[in-house]
Amino acid sequence: MRKIAAVWVGLVLAILATFLTGTMASASTASPSPTGVASTPAGSPTAGGTSPGASEQPAQGVRVFIREGRQGIAGAKVTVSQGDKEVATGETDERGAVVIGVPAAGEYTVTVDTGSLGGKELESDTITREVRPDEIAPVAFRVGQPAAPGEGAASGGIELSLVSQLVAQGLRFGLIIALAAIGLSLIFGTTGLTNFAHGELVTFGAVVAYLFNVTIGLPLLVAAPLAVIVGGLFGWAQDRGLWGPLRNRSTGLIAMMIVSIGLALLLRYLILFQFGGTTKSFSDYQGQAGKAIGPVLLRPIDMISMGVAIIMLLLVSVALLKTKLGKATRAVADNPALAASTGIDVDRVIRSVWISGAALAALAGVLLGLVQGINYQMGLQILLLVFAAVILGGLGTAFGALAGGIVVGLFIEVSTLWVPTELKNVGALAVLIIILLVRPQGLLGRRERIG
């Protein structure tokens, strides 16, 4: 029974961590918002606004960007309307951005007053967007021809610069997927668990980094490593408090899979409960302008995060190939029973896999947060892509997961040449199913031995 009691250690830790985040995060909303001013016409209710003194970040709305090349245009007047009814107006700040709240989810039309642009012409001055509950939908307007390749719609043929931009973005995304996928794959290889709560490890990393960065005020360069450490601790606690005891009780793998789904639901909604449903950003590296490298436009922070990801992936690879623990890990992933009979401490290997896998997932969360903001659903959204990567590479193989992650990332971004952006993940998931049909053992996996 003592072990069963210990099951809850990990959970309590998670709950404490998220509570801490939540209470501090709500305190932090009092700080001045970096975005422009938005006004709501009298009479219409503030979004989500039953609580008095609503924070300046609305529960749902649009974040409008008006850009010329890489420069934002300040002072542009923006109107948000629903049907024929005007809902709210706003004016962009010096970075060309403004957040405008809307009272409820739905479809809104955003119009820019072209007269306020100082004679500049927009490619389009009206954009219609879906706003989901608790979501700030980004809406971007551009002046003239698309100066930044890859962002605008390709008109007439596929440009080389556009392709290379998408490849760069795909690589950025693929490295993030690979970071998360290695942990998932190794945990599967060593314990047999298909961990549906792995996405929440990604979210957890991003949220903890947000806590250190925005709430406590540490620079992201300090907050990110701290988040990775806390993420690793969380992995350790999960293994110690939940998965280890379940393994010792010889719980079936399908039962454990369903437990991981329960854990994922619990963690995701704990994070929503404390962190809120809006997408938030780190306080550093906001609104960085892109730098052109050849035909590719990337923000410096993108280059740093890709560098960090590559270094981490190299370190993991070297560790797996050269260190004793790494070799033991691969041996256990290959054949746990055989490895155990050759004197490898399987429990120690599993523990280290949980710690490092969770830490890598946390890092993936921080990097993903830099790209698309921090949201309680980010882990869920990336989880299936991570599964796709792991299956592509072959379940249980670390290097397969690495390669699979990069392929999936590249595929998703490059596929937007032909597929509408909102459907890009559909393509990746469809490919996942096709791979299962054609080569279920994955690109690097071995044909299975039956019986």
Add this chain to the structure above:
Amino acid sequence: MDWGSIISNALRSVVGLETVIFAMAAVGLNVQFGYAGLLNFGQAAFVAIGAYGLAIMVFFAGLSLWVGLAVGIGGAVVLALLLGVPTLRLRADYLAIATIAAAEIVRIAFRSSTLREWTGGSNGITGFDGQFYALNPLSNGTYGFGPWRFSERLTWVLLVGWVLLILFCVLVWLLMRSPWGRVLKGIREDEDAVRSLGKNVYAYKMQALIIGGVIGAFAGFIYALGRAAVQPDLYGTELTFFAYTVLLVGGAARVFGPVVGAAIFWLVLSLTDNVLAQAINAGYVSSSIMNPNQVGQVRFMLVGVLLMLLMIYRPQGIFGDKREIALNAR
């Protein structure tokens, strides 16, 4: 706090629309997971295909209700074939991942603005329920007794839903006492053994996947008609996992497990929702801890904890056979 309304709401939810829908989705899962051991994590997609098949045919194509039902059923069969062909020969977890991915594909496709002309995008579709309610023999008014008094519309859809639900339970009972059901249960225990006895395991799994999926599509019909609307985000992965929780509460591989499970599940959720909401309004719970918007989030956490506890301590469900639990604990 108004305990009267809390209790009457809870009692209403025992027979309510959600109970019927989730019980039906779970009956489908019971055939697949409970009896055949197939990990279908994409039941939401089957429910969505039923709901959308109906709504699209009636609203956009202007066809009759019956065509909509046929398309929903056909769609579920096609989806089961599409998923089953590649994955049913593979290990259980591949099916799990493929089905959850397929469910997301279906949901994203239904909510995409690219396909808006046919699916209504993220707003979904309304205004397809006229034919169904025109069949309602009940005149205007409320029907029922005690806490269970419903409008003629709700009574009608609940009536249809419960009749279908009972029919499906009878179907499952008939199937599972037959040699066909025995093969299915054998596959759940060890498919190689069943194969070695000359049974075409692949065909049985496919049949189970299709039957469970079609029952899921019927849950979609009731969902769409009961709400008089379809909306893509109602068919997310959470729907599947709620249905699993319902199944596991009532006990997998038990004919009435899904019904009992759904009733208990929604009773508990209704109680916690209402108690929390009233406690916040009455000031028993400080708004710094929880605001009314967050009550719904507690529900999901509760389901998560419930799922974990059930799987760890009572994998055979609350009323499971003790002998089976002993075998299952291995």
Add this chain to the structure above:
Amino acid sequence: MPADSSFHTGVPGATVQNGSRKAVAVAALADVPREPGAPKPDPILVADDVTRRFGGLTAVDVKHVEIQRGAITALIGPNGAGKTTFFNLLTGFDRPDTGEWRFNDRSLARVPAHKVARYGMVRTFQLTKALSRLTVIENMRLGAGGQRGERLMNALFRPAWAQQERDNTARAEELLARFKLDTKRDDFAGSLSGGQRKLLEMARALMSEPEMVMLDEPMAGVNPALTQSLLGHVKDLREQGMTVLFVEHDMDMVRDISDWVIVMAQGKIVAEGPPDDVMANPAVIDAYLGGHHDAPLTEAEEQRQLAAAEAELEAEHAAAEGDGAR
């Protein structure tokens, strides 16, 4: 006593030893040359050029082999010799890289496992596959072939299959009585002991009325008290006209019951012959025992090997459990 005492009795022991079919089998094999791939007078199974590779490792590379009808043939060899893989290939549980084999003059190469079983070649597994959460009698009923009620459309209409079900149940109860499992009829199979599971698995295989029974290590993990009974049942199969091919590590059992022995090493067939010939063959001793032994095993050696085999079994069991749900 078992209900079917007209049979040569399920009770193990020497009475069966001199059963008529034993003499027939031994006589038929008397003139067969003692060499790998030797042709048999009346083969039920003939295999040619069967290979199976895993990555760089060639697990099975059998040039030619024939199995005599109505005899008990043992397939022996050191660990990793490819015996179980060869078994899996023959029964359709694995696909060969190359090869062709005929069972009753019907080509079975690349035929799916369930069809192989329907053609009359039924197997058991090294790790017993009792269907735990089905009762013993349900396990037995599942074994019967050609059940009308196993078709989805018929399943709903009980009259379509009720009579057949009654017949199958009666036959199952006879078999259970013969295998002394009748008292366990309504218990979950998962509650049986290891040896009882082996018996159940064998009895279940017989429900399909096979011509050839393939037993993968029928003695592994069986309580010594049950071994004699199991041995008796295997001999009984031959007396009922079935052909038996079995993989076994226990040399005493091989010597005791087999009419013919085939030795595999490193995927190849290295020797064939009657048990006593084969066990005296220096090449076999060399291959099988790694050249460290020259005589039948001493008791201490036997104990050591038993312990090693059990450890291996346990490891495989753990591995298989790990694979089970994947």
